[in-house]
Amino acid sequence: MARTPLYQTVETDMITRITKGEWEVGRRLPNEFGLADEFGVSQGTMRRALISLEGMGYLSRKPGRGTIVAARAAAAAPTVGVAPVLLDGDGDPLTMDPFRARRDTRRATPAEADTMGCERVAVLERTLKHKGRRAALDVVVVPEALVDTLDEDAPAALKPLLEHHGITPARIEAEARAEVTDMAGSVALSVERYTALLVIRTAAYGADGQVIARQIQRIAVENARLAHQ
Numbered sequence: 146m147a148r149t150p151l152y153q154t155v156e157t158d159m160i161t162r163i164t165k166g167e168w169e170v171g172r173r174l175p176n177e178f179g180l181a182d183e184f185g186v187s188q189g190t191m192r193r194a195l196i197s198l199e200g201m202g203y204l205s206r207k208p209g210r211g212t213i214v215a216a217r218a219a220a221a222a223p224t225v226g227v228a229p230v231l232l233d234g235d236g237d238p239l240t241m242d243p244f245r246a247r248r249d250t251r252r253a254t255p256a257e258a259d260t261m262g263c264e265r266v267a268v269l270e271r272t273l274k275h276k277g278r279r280a281a282l283d284v285v286v287v288p289e290a291l292v293d294t295l296d297e298d299a300p301a302a303l304k305p306l307l308e309h310h311g312i313t314p315a316r317i318e319a320e321a322r323a324e325v326t327d328m329a330g331s332v333a334l335s336v337e338r339y340t341a342l343l344v345i346r347t348a349a350y351g352a353d354g355q356v357i358a359r360q361i362q363r364i365a366v367e368n369a370r371l372a373h374q
Contacts, residue, residue: 151186151190152186152190152191152193152194152197152323153194155184155186155190155191155194156194156197156198158184159194159198159203160198160203163203163214168214169214170214170215171213171214172213172214173211173212173213174204174211174212174213174214176211176212177191177192177195180195189325189339189340189341192323192341193323193324193325193341194323195212196321196322196323196341196343196370197321197322197323199321199370199371200320200321200322200323200371202215203215206368206370229317229318229319229345229347229371229372230302230371230372231302231345231362231364231369231370231371231372232369232370232371232372233275233366233368233369234366234367234368234369239275239364239366239369240275240301241273241274241275241280241281241283241301242273242274242275242301243271243272243273243274243297243298243299243301244271244272244273244274244279245271245272246269246270246271246272246297246298247269247270247271248267248268248269248270248294248295248297249267249268249270250265250266250267250268250289250293250294251265251266251268252264252265252266253265253266253288257286257359260356260359261286261288261355261356261357261359262288262355263288263289263290265288265289265290266286266287266288266289267286267287267288267289267291267292267293267294267295268284268285268286268295269283269284269285269295269296269297269299270282270283270284271283271284271297271301272333272334273301273362275366278335279333279334279335279336279365280334280364280365280366281301281334281362281363281364281365281366282330282333282334282362282363283301283360283361283362284360284361284362285303285306285358285359285360286358286359286360287307287310287312287357287358288357291310291312291357291358292310292312295310296309296310301362303317303347303349303358303360304317304349306358306360307349307357307358312357312358314349314350314351314357314358315350315351315352316349316350317347317348317349317350318347318348318350319345319346319347319348319371320345320346320371321343321344321345321370321371322344322346323341323342323343323344324341324342324344324363325338325339325340325341325342326338326339326340326342326363326365330342330363334365336365340365341365342363342364342365343363343364343366343369343370343371344361344362344363344364345360345361345362345364345371346359346360346361347359347360347361347362348360
């Protein structure tokens with residue numbers, strides 16, 4: 146039987162405390178070091194759990210306020226018409242610029258064909274920089290019928306990227322999870338192996354509800370977070 150990753154065990158313990166009311170909504174939690182010590186894990190493991198719980202809506206991290214137990218129902222409210230925004234550790238929009246890129250077209254995978262209703266897709270794979278340092282690995286997939294070649298210098302966020310190509314999405318949805326870098330990711334981002342990543346999976350929808358684009362960004366910027374503003 147596969148062993149449960151340590152960060153998932155920490156996630157489960159923290160969710161239990163929140164759902165049972167041991168950690169009430171609005172409670173300010175200790176910093177990463179304090180929580181890591183309390184749960185007997187490394188800071189990296191605790192950071193990964195915190196990023197994941199924030200993505201699920203259990204926690205809210207605000208500059209100057211620390212980590213707060215959130216009202217999950219409010220955090221998970223529908224975001225129709227509200228574009229998700231990536232923020233840096235200071236609460237400002239996280240700006241990232243293309244550094245390296247590779248473009249391609251290929252046959253859609255079965256999952257892509259099912260969700261986007263197409264046979265072929267255009268793919269853009271990029272390394273993005275933030276403040277002069279490698280910050281994220283970015284993959285965008287769009288039906289080839291909409292865009293036959295994606296511009297490697299297009300904006301990093303999915304909504305402006307699509308608008309750059311003359312496409313206006315009706316709705317954008319995004320979710321956040323936590324991962325750590327593997328060897329290839331560590332080399333590409335020039336970071337240590339097992340560095341914590343904020344992983345944002347974003348989907349753009351047309352007016353008919355059909356998925357018209359998907360994006361995955363694996364971000365190695367400390368305290369970056371996803372918000373709906």
